[in-house]
Structures are given as C-alpha cells and as structure tokens.
Amino acid sequence: xxxxxxxxxxxxxxxxxxxxxxxxxxxxxxxxxxxxxxxxxxxxxxxxxxxxxxxxxxxxxxxxxxxxxxxxxxxxxxxxxxxxxxxxxxxxxxxxxxxxxxxxxxxxxxxxxxxxxxxxxxxxxxxxxxxxxxxxxxxxxxxxxxxxxxxxxxxxxxxxxxxxxxxxxxxxxxxxxxxxxxxxxxxxxxxxxxxxxxxxxxxxxxxxxxxxxxxxxxxxxxxxxxxxxxxxxxxxxxxxxxxxxxxxxxxxxxxxxxxxxxxxxxxxxxxxxxxxxxxxxxxxxxxxxxxxxxxxxxxxxxxxxxxxxxxxxxxxxxxxxxxxxxxxxxxxxxxxxxxxxxxxxxxxxxxxxxxxxxxxxxxxxxxxxxxxxxxxxxxxxxxxxxxxxxxxxxxxxxxxxxxxxxxxxxxxxxxxxxxxxxxxxxxxxxxxxxxxxxxxxxxxxxxxxxxxxxxxxxxxxxxxxxxxxxxxxxxxxxxxxxxxxxxxxxxxxxxxxxx
Amino acid sequence: xxxxxxxxxxxxxxxxxxxxxxxxxxxxxxxxxxxxxxxxxxxxxxxxxxxxxxxxxxxxxxxxxxxxxxxxxxxxxxxxxxxxxxxxxxxxxxxxxxxxxxxxxxxxxxxxxxxxxxxxxxxxxxxxxxxxxxxxxxxxxxxxxxx
Numbered sequence: 001x002x003x004x005x006x007x008x009x010x011x012x013x014x015x016x017x018x019x020x021x022x023x024x025x026x027x028x029x030x031x032x033x034x035x036x037x038x039x040x041x042x043x044x045x046x047x048x049x050x051x052x053x054x055x056x057x058x059x060x061x062x063x064x065x066x067x068x069x070x071x072x073x074x075x076x077x078x079x080x081x082x083x084x085x086x087x088x089x090x091x092x093x094x095x096x097x098x099x100x101x102x103x104x105x106x107x108x109x110x111x112x113x114x115x116x117x118x119x120x121x122x123x124x125x126x127x128x129x130x131x132x133x134x135x136x137x138x139x140x141x142x143x144x145x146x147x148x149x150x151x152x153x154x155x156x157x158x159x160x161x162x163x164x165x166x167x168x169x170x171x172x173x174x175x176x177x178x179x180x181x182x183x184x185x186x187x188x189x190x191x192x193x194x195x196x197x198x199x200x201x202x203x204x205x206x207x208x209x210x211x212x213x214x215x216x217x218x219x220x221x222x223x224x225x226x227x228x229x230x231x232x233x234x235x236x237x238x239x240x241x242x243x244x245x246x247x248x249x250x251x252x253x254x255x256x257x258x259x260x261x262x263x264x265x266x267x268x269x270x271x272x273x274x275x276x277x278x279x280x281x282x283x284x285x286x287x288x289x290x291x292x293x294x295x296x297x298x299x300x301x302x303x304x305x306x307x308x309x310x311x312x313x314x315x316x317x318x319x320x321x322x323x324x325x326x327x328x329x330x331x332x333x334x335x336x337x338x339x340x341x342x343x344x345x346x347x348x349x350x351x352x353x354x355x356x357x358x359x360x361x362x363x364x365x366x367x368x369x370x371x372x373x374x375x376x377x378x379x380x381x382x383x384x385x386x387x388x389x390x391x392x393x394x395x396x397x398x399x400x401x402x403x404x405x406x407x408x409x410x411x412x413x414x415x416x417x418x419x420x421x422x423x424x425x426x427x428x429x430x431x432x433x434x435x436x437x438x439x440x441x442x443x444x445x446x447x448x449x450x451x452x453x454x455x456x457x458x459x460x461x462x463x464x465x466x467x468x469x470x471x472x473x474x475x476x477x478x479x480x481x482x483x484x485x486x487x488x489x490x491x492x493x494x495x496x497x498x499x
Numbered sequence: 500x501x502x503x504x505x506x507x508x509x510x511x512x513x514x515x516x517x518x519x520x521x522x523x524x525x526x527x528x529x530x531x532x533x534x535x536x537x538x539x540x541x542x543x544x545x546x547x548x549x550x551x552x553x554x555x556x557x558x559x560x561x562x563x564x565x566x567x568x569x570x571x572x573x574x575x576x577x578x579x580x581x582x583x584x585x586x587x588x589x590x591x592x593x594x595x596x597x598x599x600x601x602x603x604x605x606x607x608x609x610x611x612x613x614x615x616x617x618x619x620x621x622x623x624x625x626x627x628x629x630x631x632x633x634x635x636x637x638x639x640x641x642x643x644x645x646x
Contacts, residue, residue: 414586430509460534
C-alpha cells in the first residue's frame, strides 16, 4: 500500500461521523484547557483517560491527541494576552506576544500564532508521514539491547537537555522507575513492593498517578496564585488582520520553526517546549535587527508557535512506530493505548493501519478545525480567561476522583490519589519535575524487561550493548549528553578560579 | 534569606526513599546474576542511584541561600481532605451526596468567602456530574445515600 492509499484509508476512517465528533470534542477541550492557565494538556488528558474506556481505541487516541495539539493553540492565547503561559510549550510566545498586546497589536499576535501553529502542524504531518514508514522498517531490526539503550537515551535526554539541574531530573526519573517496579515482576512472578495490598498486584494505577501529580497538585498550587489577573481587553475580529509588512515577515520563520520542531519532536526525550525555545533563539540570531526581539517582533511569535506545534505532531512518531514515548504526554498516550489493549510498536502500521493513518488524517482535520474555529471564536476564549479558578477547581477535583474510580472501581485508588497529590505538591515546592517521574514510570518496566532479555541472550556479557551498532550509537549519544553538564560545571569552576 | 530548605529536605527524602527501597528489595527479593537477573536486581540498582541523586540535590542546598517558598498548607490539607472524603464517602453517600460534600470541602480554601455561592456551585457540579457519569456514561453507581 503506498502512502496515498494509506492516507485515503486514514481520511475515510477519520471522517466517519462518530470519529469526527471525538476529534472536534478533543480539539475544543484542548483549546479550552490550553487557554486556562494552571490546567495543562497533561491534566486534561489524565482527566479524560477514564472516559475514553467507553470508546474504541482509535477514537480514544484521536480525541486525546486532539486535546494535546488543541492545547498548543489555546496556550498561545493566554501567553499573548496575559503574559501567562497557558501551557509550558507556549512560554516563549510571551516574550514577543505580550509586548505586541501592550502596543495594541494583540489581535495580530493571535492571528500570527494561529496561522503559524497551523502551518507548523502541516510541516509536522509531512515529516511524520515520511519518517513513520522508514522508522518502523528500521525498528524491525531493533533487538532488546537496542530498545533498552534507546529508552535510556530518551530518559537521559529528557533530564539533561535544557535543564538547569540534571541531578533533579535524574532523581525524578529513577523515582518513577522505582514506582514502575511496584507489582508483579513479569519474569519471575515475584510481588514487588506490594506490602500485602492485592490492589497493587497489577502495579500502581497510571491514571491515579497522573491525576495525583497533574490534577491534585496543580489545583493546590493554583488556588491562591497571586499572578492570576483579569483582563478587560476586547479583541474585535477586525484587529486580527495583519499588515502587509507583518505578512511578509511570516513565511520564513514558520518554515524554520516547523522544520526545527519536526526534528526535535521526533527525537525521544526532547519535545515541543525545547523546540519553541530553539526556534526563538534561531529567529533572533538570524534577524537583521535582533534588538526588535522582546519588543513585539512577529517573528518571535511565528517561529516558536510553528515549532511547538510541529513537534507535538512528530512526537507521535517514536511512540507509535517504536512503542517508545518521547515525552511525558506521549507516555500518558502510550499508557492509554496499553490500557485499551493496543501495544504500539513496529508492527502497528501493518496490524492496525486504520489507527495510525486515521490519526494522521485526524491531525490534518483537527488542525483545520482549530484554525477555522479559533479565529472567529477568539472572543469566547477570551471570555473563558475571565472564569474565576474558584468555580473551576472544585469541578476538577470531583471529575478526577470519579475518573480514577471508574478505571477499576476501587476506593483504594482514590486514597492513592490523595497521597500522590501530596507528594506532587511537595515536588513542585522543591522544583522537581513530576512529568519526568511519569516518563520514568512508563518507560521503567519496558527498560527492565529489555535489559534483562538482552543480558540473558548475551549470557550476561554487558559488552552486548557496545557490540550492536544501534545500541552503541545510543550509548555514545547518552555519554555525550551526560558529559556536557559536567563540562559546563568544570568550565564555570575554571572561570571562577581565574578571578 | 535562609538555607535552601526545599532542596535539602527534598533531596534527603529522595535519598531515604532510594536507600529504603534498595534495602527492602535486597532483603526480600532474589538478586540473581547479571546473566539471569532476579526480581531484586533492578530495584536495588535504582534505589542506590536514587539515593545518590538525592544526596547530590540535598548537599549543595546546605550552602545555598534562597528565598522561602510559599507553602499553602491550608489549601493542601483541605484539597487532600476533599479527595479522601470522596473516596471514603462514595460507597455510602452515593454519587449525589459525595459530589456535593466534596465540592463543599474543596471550596473552603477559595479566596471568595460566603456559603451561598458554595451551595450553588456544589449543586451545579453535582448536576453536571450526574448528567455526565450517570446519564451519559451509564456508570453503575448508587445515586442516593444509603440510609
């Protein structure tokens, strides 16, 4: 089957009325939570996860994906109008988006963000389609050692790239891996860390973990957030229209941002936040007048928005073709698919083509819907920004409790959510990343299984990880990433000693 | 200005969890060999690693100065109480009673005072909950309290 036939198959799947409804529902919900600061795509997806058990796995994936990329569109709104990033991915957009609002050009900034997000996503879709076939072909040659090292590389990349304190990232990932050990050991049948609780035999409930870390902890941290402010600004539709000069500046930053984002989105461990930062840095470096940046340059909105949206699309590549989630949100998606009984991996393109190509088609449909809906609806999203958090968070608490309960019908899981919520709030105080913990939790058991299998096949010889070229490549790349922060510390010490 | 206590305590707690998990796994599960790892091998290795990372986080915090962090203990305790009450009440109070009670507790730390809006909000959220989970998704849960 060639790519066009596959895309047509995907389109015919994604255009079925009930699938289309879930896609629309997903992107609208995503825009909604993206607009609201304090609730991210992570919390929204964990909240919706239990509801998807009532759907087919394909529809569930399409809806959850819609929430993810829809949130990127919505996140830009709060960033531009309030200087409050609705999602971490849109934090960079505040740098030039908010100054544009102060200059009365907020409408143009919103238009730029929407158009760039849409174009970036299109670039991402093209790259995803090109990469997927090649990667799943490559993946059939992956052995246990290669899988293990690739996942370890992903974890190393997630905790070192762009982090100020890599030790914190590593600590969260190891804690996540340890939590992933809870339950019955697949190889030996031993019950690890269950302490006599039958509820823990299948491991810690992923939904309870995600809800505690991203629902409860975020609600607690945001109840008395002093940064919350109300906006009075009205954005008439006419003010969205950019000037000819603005339009002329857009295409190249979008192209560069989208390409950068596509690349970093597909790498495990990096992702859309990093892509947005890199796109911004690139635009500033390439600009003829770099001093315009930070004072309302449209390129500073266009590049990052194209970058983070492209990355949020290509992030699905390793998740679906290798079964390895590149970022925490993808880890949650993978968890959702596994709960649905679908094991993503190299065989998925062959075994469930309608799922993969349906998702690809839904990306196109969803992004088209987002730009068609969001520009006219911008007034509604701005009105959403005025909903006081007081009215929202009690509903979030009730929904997340019921959501957790609906997974297995165990009150034990709700008590667990309270405990995890406490831990999650303490982690935000110590500036420890709960997202990395979740990534470690999902990848941990996969790494352990593959490590044990690889060593069993190699008769306990650890050199196996260096003898296979793919595995050796990931070992080398991980070493480089580990040495960079050490080198930075050494250089800083040297610089200090020179004084 | 004070010592960076969140870092120190955060790191120490992580280190203790790590060493505790490693010790427990070492005592209770078979370590095996590198060729045939037992169920204890991976947890022991990860526990020791976590202990190391925890110490790396904690020790520099002793010499670093930092502003205190806002620690919102009232919100923390009341929200956790709301979640716990939900878990404990659901089998007894039914969906309606549980949702109503949970919202009342959860709104306690809100900045807005007064009971009228709390009651109205609790009713509204309870209604939405029943519509979504009972009518929409047909979850099999008792609606009303068992007397």
